[in-house]
Amino acid sequence: MILRLGGGLEFLCQLDVSDGKILLASLGLVWPQAVTSCTISFFLYFFLSFSEASQRQLEVSRSFADLRSRVKAESLVFSLTDSALFIWPNKSFQASLDDVDESTACGELLQYHLFLFFPPITCSSQPVVNLRFMMEITEPTEPSAPCLYRENKKHHCIRMVLPMDCVVTVRSDETFGSALSTQLSEMEAVTLRHMKDTDVPVPRPFHFSLPTSTELVTIVYPASVDDKGLESFRKELHNRFELPDDRPYFRRSNAFHFPDEPYKDGYLRNPHNHLNHPNIEGAKPYLVQGVYSYHHYMQDRMDDNGWGCAYRSLQTICSWFRQQGYMERTVPTHKEIQQALVDVGDKPAAFVGSRQWIGSIEVQAVLSHLLGVTSKILFVSQGSELPSQGRELANHFLTEGTPVMIGGGVLAHTILGVAWSETSGQIRFLILDPHYTGGEDLQTITDKGWCGWKGPEFWDQNAYYNLCLPQRPKAI
Amino acid sequence: MGRTYVADDTVQKYLSSLHTAGGVCITGLLIGQLSLQRDYVLLSTKTPHRDSDGPGEGHSSSGLLDDADLEWATEHAKQVSQMLPGGMSVLGVFLIVPPELSKEAPSTLRRLVFAIEKHISKGRLWDLTEEDITERVTLQICSKTKKALCRSFDIKDPKSSAKPADWKYQPVSSSSWPLVTCTVALDLQISLPLKSLDDICIKEGLRSWANRIKAAVCLINGKLVADESELVPGQVRDSVGLLWFCDNVYQLILSLEDMGSSAVTQCCRSFISIRGAVHCRAYLQPNKPRAKHAVEAIRKDLMNTVSCRVNMLMEDLLMNEFNDQGVMTGVQPLPHRVFVALPASDFRLCDYVFPDESIADVAERLHEMLDSRVTEESIDSSLEPTHGTHTHTHTHTLLTIHIWYNSCYLDKNLFFICLGLLLAAGIAFLAMAASLIFITRLQ
Numbered sequence: 001m002i003l004r005l006g007g008g009l010e011f012l013c014q015l016d017v018s019d020g021k022i023l024l025a026s027l028g029l030v031w032p033q034a035v036t037s038c039t040i041s042f043f044l045y046f047f048l049s050f051s052e053a054s055q056r057q058l059e060v061s062r063s064f065a066d067l068r069s070r071v072k073a074e075s076l077v078f079s080l081t082d083s084a085l086f087i088w089p090n091k092s093f094q095a096s097l098d099d100v101d102e103s104t105a106c107g108e109l110l111q112y113h114l115f116l117f118f119p120p121i122t123c124s125s126q127p128v129v130n131l132r133f134m135m136e137i138t139e140p141t142e143p144s145a146p147c148l149y150r151e152n153k154k155h156h157c158i159r160m161v162l163p164m165d166c167v168v169t170v171r172s173d174e175t176f177g178s179a180l181s182t183q184l185s186e187m188e189a190v191t192l193r194h195m196k197d198t199d200v201p202v203p204r205p206f207h208f209s210l211p212t213s214t215e216l217v218t219i220v221y222p223a224s225v226d227d228k229g230l231e232s233f234r235k236e237l238h239n240r241f242e243l244p245d246d247r248p249y250f251r252r253s254n255a256f257h258f259p260d261e262p263y264k265d266g267y268l269r270n271p272h273n274h275l276n277h278p279n280i281e282g283a284k285p286y287l288v289q290g291v292y293s294y295h296h297y298m299q300d301r302m303d304d305n306g307w308g309c310a311y312r313s314l315q316t317i318c319s320w321f322r323q324q325g326y327m328e329r330t331v332p333t334h335k336e337i338q339q340a341l342v343d344v345g346d347k348p349a350a351f352v353g354s355r356q357w358i359g360s361i362e363v364q365a366v367l368s369h370l371l372g373v374t375s376k377i378l379f380v381s382q383g384s385e386l387p388s389q390g391r392e393l394a395n396h397f398l399t400e401g402t403p404v405m406i407g408g409g410v411l412a413h414t415i416l417g418v419a420w421s422e423t424s425g426q427i428r429f430l431i432l433d434p435h436y437t438g439g440e441d442l443q444t445i446t447d448k449g450w451c452g453w454k455g456p457e458f459w460d461q462n463a464y465y466n467l468c469l470p471q472r473p474k475a476i
Numbered sequence: 477m478g479r480t481y482v483a484d485d486t487v488q489k490y491l492s493s494l495h496t497a498g499g500v501c502i503t504g505l506l507i508g509q510l511s512l513q514r515d516y517v518l519l520s521t522k523t524p525h526r527d528s529d530g531p532g533e534g535h536s537s538s539g540l541l542d543d544a545d546l547e548w549a550t551e552h553a554k555q556v557s558q559m560l561p562g563g564m565s566v567l568g569v570f571l572i573v574p575p576e577l578s579k580e581a582p583s584t585l586r587r588l589v590f591a592i593e594k595h596i597s598k599g600r601l602w603d604l605t606e607e608d609i610t611e612r613v614t615l616q617i618c619s620k621t622k623k624a625l626c627r628s629f630d631i632k633d634p635k636s637s638a639k640p641a642d643w644k645y646q647p648v649s650s651s652s653w654p655l656v657t658c659t660v661a662l663d664l665q666i667s668l669p670l671k672s673l674d675d676i677c678i679k680e681g682l683r684s685w686a687n688r689i690k691a692a693v694c695l696i697n698g699k700l701v702a703d704e705s706e707l708v709p710g711q712v713r714d715s716v717g718l719l720w721f722c723d724n725v726y727q728l729i730l731s732l733e734d735m736g737s738s739a740v741t742q743c744c745r746s747f748i749s750i751r752g753a754v755h756c757r758a759y760l761q762p763n764k765p766r767a768k769h770a771v772e773a774i775r776k777d778l779m780n781t782v783s784c785r786v787n788m789l790m791e792d793l794l795m796n797e798f799n800d801q802g803v804m805t806g807v808q809p810l811p812h813r814v815f816v817a818l819p820a821s822d823f824r825l826c827d828y829v830f831p832d833e834s835i836a837d838v839a840e841r842l843h844e845m846l847d848s849r850v851t852e853e854s855i856d857s858s859l860e861p862t863h864g865t866h867t868h869t870h871t872h873t874l875l876t877i878h879i880w881y882n883s884c885y886l887d888k889n890l891f892f893i894c895l896g897l898l899l900a901a902g903i904a905f906l907a908m909a910a911s912l913i914f915i916t917r918l919q
Contacts, residue, residue, distance in 0.1 A: 008732035011739075012665050014747060075661075077729050079693070084700040086693075086729065134693070134731035140661035143861040146752030146810040148789055157667040157747060160739035161732060198741045223738065 002216070003168045004258065005078065005179065007133040008161040009071075013063040015056045015156040015198055057192050060158075060200070064188035067162075071180040075136040080129070088136075089177055128260045133164070133180070156198040162187060165205040167216045186220045194222040201225065206255040212241055216256055227251050227328060234476050246474040251325030257291075267293035267319070268440050271432075271451040278419050278428040278453045286394040287417035287430065289401030292320035294451070295331070296436040302334060305437060307355045310412035311337055312434035313405040314363050317414070317470055318371065320403055326473055327371050340366045359407045360466035367470055378467035383408065383459035389467075390420040390427045400472045403432070408465030411435070415467075419453065428453045478641040479628050481567075481613050483508075483517035484648040486820040490520050490847075494572055496619045501581075502572040503541070503549050503588065505556055509564055509653075510609040511761035516648055517567060517613075518823055521556065521846045523549045541584055549588060550595040556845055557596050558784045559825050561815075562656070562758025562777025566596060568613030568628075575620050582638060585614035586629060593631040599679070599787060601686035601779040604632065613641060649822060652762040654707065656770050657755070658726045659860075660778055664750040669742050675790065678748065682786060686779050688730050694771040695727040703768040707760070726774055754781055755813055755859045759823065785810045788828060814838060814857040818848050829857070 070076075078087045166179040187203040194201050201222030208217045219237065221230060234250045243249050263269060269291055277285050295315035297305050304311060311334050321327040332340070338354070341347040346365050364375040376396075380386055396404065397417055404415040417430035436450040445451050459465065487506075494502050504522035508515060526548045541549070549569075557566050569588045573581045589612050597604075604610060610632040616625040626643035630636040666681030668674060693700070696707070707724070758773035788811050793804045811828035816838070818825060825846070827838050835852045842850050 010732055014667075014744075079729075079731075086695065086700070132731060134729045136727055136729045137661050137663075137692075138658045138727045139725075140659065140753050143659060143661070143753030144751070145812065145861050146662055146750065146754050146785065148786070148808045148810055149749045149751070150746060150805050150808070152746045152805050154670075154743070154745050155747070156741055157744045158739055158741050159667070200739045200741070202739050 002128045002258070003131065004128055005131045005133060005164070005166045005168065007164050009067055009164055009184075011063060011067065011158070011160050011162050013060050013158045013200075015059050015158065016052070016154075053197075056198070057195065060191060060195065061188060064184055064191075068181050068184050070135075071133075071184065072177060073135075074141055076177070077134045077136050078131045079134055080131055086134075087131075128258050130260070158198065158200055160200070160202050163202070163204050165207070165218070167207055167218060183218065183220070186218075190220045190222050194225060199224075206252060208250055208254060209256045210241055210243065210249060212243060217241070219250060221252065227325070231476065238476055245476060247472060248325040248476050250476070253323055253325040253328075263293075265293070266440060267295070267299075268442060268445070269293055271442055271445050272416050272430055274442065274446050275430075275452060280419060280421060280426050280428060282421035282423050283419045283426055283428070284394075284421070285417060285419045285430075286397035287401075288320070288397060288403050290320060291323045292316055292403055292416075293323070293331075294432060294440075294445070295319065296434045296450070298437045300333070304334060304355070307357055308334060309434045310358045310360075310363060310405065310407055313403075313407075313412050313414045313432075314358075314366060316432060316434070317363070317367065317403050317405060321371055321373065321470075326373070326475070329370075332366070332370060336370075337366050340369045344369050359412075360405060360468040363405050363407075363468045367468075373473055374471050376469040376471060378469060380408075380465045380467070382461065383463050383465060384456070384461040386429075386459050386465065387425065387427045387456045390418060390425065391422075393418045394420045396469050400469070402470040402472060404470075405468040406465055407468075409460040409463035416451075428455055429458065430454075431458065478639050479611050479613070480514040480642040480644070481517055481626060482514055482644055482646050482648065484519075484821065485645055487517055487520045488645045489820075491570065491572075491617060491624075492622065494522055496572055496574060501574065501577060501619075503545075504570050504572075505553055505566050505592075506568045506570055506613060506615065507556065507560065507564060508567050509759060509761060510567065510611075511763065512609070513763060515567055515609070515611075515613065518564070518648060518821060519818070519846070520570060521848075523552050524844050524847070541588065546588065546591055550591050552845065553592040554595050558780075559827050559842075559845065561824065561826055562756065562773045562780070563653075563760055564823070564825075566592065568615065570615035570617060572617045572619050575618055578616070578618060581616045582614075582627070585616060585627070586638065589614050589629055590631060590634070599783060601682055601783050602690070602776055611639075611641075613643075614638070615643065653823075654760045654762070654765055654770075655723065656726060656758045656760060656774055657723065658728070658774060659753050659755050660728060661753050662750055662782065664748075666748040666750075667742060667744045668746040668748070670745050678786065678790065681748070682783055685782075688732070689728070689775055689779060691731075692775075693729045693731070694774065695729065696767060696770065697725050698727070701767040703766065703771075705767050707765045707767055707770055724770070726770065728774070728778075750782075750786065750810070752810065753861055754778070754785075756781060757815070757824070757826070757859075781813060785813075785828060788830075792830065812857065812862060813860050814855050815859060816842060816850055816855045818842075818846065819850060819854075820848065824856075 072090060074088065074091045076088070076090050078089055079085065080087075162184075164180060164183060166183050168179050183205060186205075190203040191200050201224035203220045204223050205218050205220045208219065210217055234248070235245075237243075237250050238245055241249075248254055257263075271294055272287070293316065295312045297308060297312065299312075302308070314337060315331050318327065318331045322329075322331060335352060337358070338347070338352045341358070341362055342349055342351055344365055346362065360377055364377060367373040367375055378389060378392065380389060393404070393415065396402075406413050406415055412434065414432040414434065415429055416432050419428040419430070421427070431452060431454045433450045436445065438444055483506075494504075496502055502522050504520055506517050507519040507521070508517040526545070553566050553569075560566075569585060569592065571581055571585050571588070593612060610630050611628045612631050613626060613628050616627075617623070624643055626641045627638035628641040629638060664681060664685050666678055668677045695701075756774055756777045758770075758777045760769050760773055789808060793808065796804065809831050811830050813826050814829055814835075815824045815826050817823070825842075827841060829835075829838055835855050835857070838855055839850050839852055842848065
């Protein structure tokens with residue numbers, strides 16, 4: 001079960017106000033200590049006091065330290081979203097509902113939801129308990145007379161709302177309070193590293209699910225730096241977590257998707273997860289790795305019924321690359337695909353806006369031009385020979401794991417996996433059919449076989465088929 | 477079907493005690509509580525005498541009140557409204573006229589009541605909603621016959637006409653009015669950008685703070701209570717296990733939504749930080765108050781007391797600046813809130829005391845504004861803390877050193893640090909060498 005704590009913390013920092021006073025005071029306080037530290041501080045005082053940038057960094061650090069002490073205060077309150085439960089974690093776990101205290105199992109917290117969100121059939125349905133943190137302003141522990149403090153000095157003022165997002169797994173000993181504190185320290189590190197003069201980026205946490213660990217890993221990225229600029233940082237992370245260097249795990253699009261958050265674009269994700277594997281003796285399933293979205297006829301108010309199947313298959317493949325973090329741009333529209341083909345010289349300018357079909361070769365060209373992805377082309381002279389490509393396809397899904405576009409006869413489809421037996425050669429194909437014209441109804445799509453396992457008889461036995469097998473780029 | 481105004485007997489006594497000399501009329505305020513069924517008038521006070529060299533009070537060619545009188549009356553109303561705890565407000569005005577001027581009385585009353593409402597709501601951090609009662613009362617009393625004519629106006633509609641209303645006297649006691657209190661910690665940070673005006677920025681800062689207060693969650697006795705549920709007095713078990721009634725405990729909890737905003741860096745010329753604890757107090761309607769009334773009353777009183785104090789302090793400081801005492805910097809205490817029970821009633825009103833004022837000044841002010849004598853003993857200044865540590869952002873503590881020694885972020889200055897260390901080592905070595913040579917020389 002995942003316990004997720006979120007909320008905004010206001011960050012306010014005044015730069016260029018202290019004017020060297022910090023260092024002077026530090027010098028004074030350091031004096032009673034060892035002589036060596038005095039000499040060091042003496043020299044550092046001279047060098048650092050000339051450096052405006054380090055002054056600013058100290059001031060930013062101070063503001064973060066203030067925030068850290070604030071989250072340790074007794075006035076911190078956690079509220080369970082959509083419920084009447086409020087918890088004071090720093091005040092010996094006082095709670096607003098009588099039967100909740102420190103010993104309450106976190107799983108029991110779910111029952112206090114006033115209305116539970118039931119996600120529509122999730123594959124790994126981990127319940128997510130969302131907590132928001134807040135501050136109580138009544139009954140202060142050390143009330144002091146109200147005062148107004150004013151400083152009339154020209155300075156820069158930085159104001160931002162830090163988007164806190166901590167994940168705590170139930171088994172760990174880490175308390176929420178220390179999780180918030182740790183995240184603030186990470187945000188401080190990111191802010192100081194990417195601070196330019198007086199501009200600071202908003203540090204935003206992302207959660208990643210890694211194959212080498214069971215728990216979610218949280219990394220803070222600065223909002224103003226795009227994925228390309230963070231490549232060296234990602235290399236460090238790959239080393240730290242002992243992950244292979246050839247596929248991305250830490251791009252923003254690789255962020256873990258919480259089961260209770262609906263996807264904003266409305267496309268279905270991985271409908272094949274709701275299917276049962278075919279029951280063939282000795283056959284092992286080799287499936288697409290990762291997340292893709294289902295693109296089909298009539299979506300996006302585009303009537304491509306009868307001619308757009310290959311385009312839709314290409315869109316499904318692009319959606320895979322986007323969600324695995326290889327592509328930052330959006331999934332291309334039909335026009336953008338056609339324009340790409342014109343740009344590479346494969347088609348005349350009149351192609352754009354037409355209703356002409358494309359095939360595997362064109363899919364390969366577009367993937368290469370728009371995404372920089374190379375693809376292998378497999379050719380089968382007869383549909384009846386497709387089962388013999390079982391080993392090739394199984395290998396593809398094992399190593400690359402990308403969806404495969406297959407075009408032949410008059411139709412194009414997407415192959416998401418095979419169930420292949422090495423001994424008997426029996427094979428079933430997991431097909432995603434772009435010819436579906438209905439709405440995003442998972443039940444219909446799985447029941448009616450628009451996403452389903454098909455046997456070798458599915459293919460036109462006499463037609464020739466071209467398969468486009470996109471290769472994963474070696475990048476992080 | 478007009479509104480019913482129930483006035484306390486003390487109000488009747490006070491109104492009948494006011495005498496007018498000659499053709500002079502007396503204006504004044506009616507103070508009390510608005511509620512859905514009926515309104516309660518708890519206090520009345522006449523407009524204090526204005527020392528003016530102009531024409532005699534009340535007479536002018538433009539009706540019973542000239543503009544200066546009107547301004548004076550509205551200013552008095554604003555000062556009085558700042559002395560009221562939550563739940564109580566200026567309900568309307570009364571006018572005692574001699575019979576020969578009674579024809580102009582209605583229009584004067586109308587002018588007065590709209591002007592007062594406009595002046596009171598200026599600078600207020602909250603706006604009237606649909607749930608608020610917008611009727612205000614005007615009472616016209618003939619000085620000879622003592623006959624009272626009561627009408628009400630809807631101040632939300634500038635074109636509204638007078639509606640007849642009931643006016644009756646009845647003893648009213650404060651014990652049936654539930655009291656809501658709490659102490660709230662303030663923490664406002666206002667930055668003043670380079671090319672901006674002080675008062676606009678402060679108003680903006682107060683408004684954004686008020687928006688957070690309006691969105692805050694309020695727990696009653698530690699629990700989230702539905703809006704429409706009735707407010708029951710709190711219950712607590714003592715050590716023996718007996719159940720006692722106690723005052724409800726109200727807790728306000730603020731949260732900040734992450735709107736995905738970006739960091740804003742501004743070049744500012746000044747910043748203001750307001751910190752400390754304020755005491756909020758409000759009276760609720762006696763007839764089955766709901767949880768939402770209590771929450772609204774606390775919120776409004778909190779916003780009123782903070783905006784009132786900040787405005788008072790800023791005005792005071794502005795006057796000091798004009799008197800060439802220089803622009804204010806550093807820590808300035810906000811006026812302190814004291815509570816006082818008026819002799820004739822049980823309700824406690826409040827006033828704000830600057831640090832250089834004394835309790836006697838408060839008594840004097842109450843006499844002037846509310847026309848009643850209070851003893852200094854009845855003024856309670858203990859509800860708010862009067863001192864405390866002023867922790868503001870630029871006190872230099874050991875925390876800074878901690879950051880300094882632990883900081884590994886000073887990449888740019890790594891070179892300087894190494895240089896410094898090298899020089900320090902060099903000097904230490906030289907010092908050691910020099911002292912050795914010196915010692916050997918001595919020997």
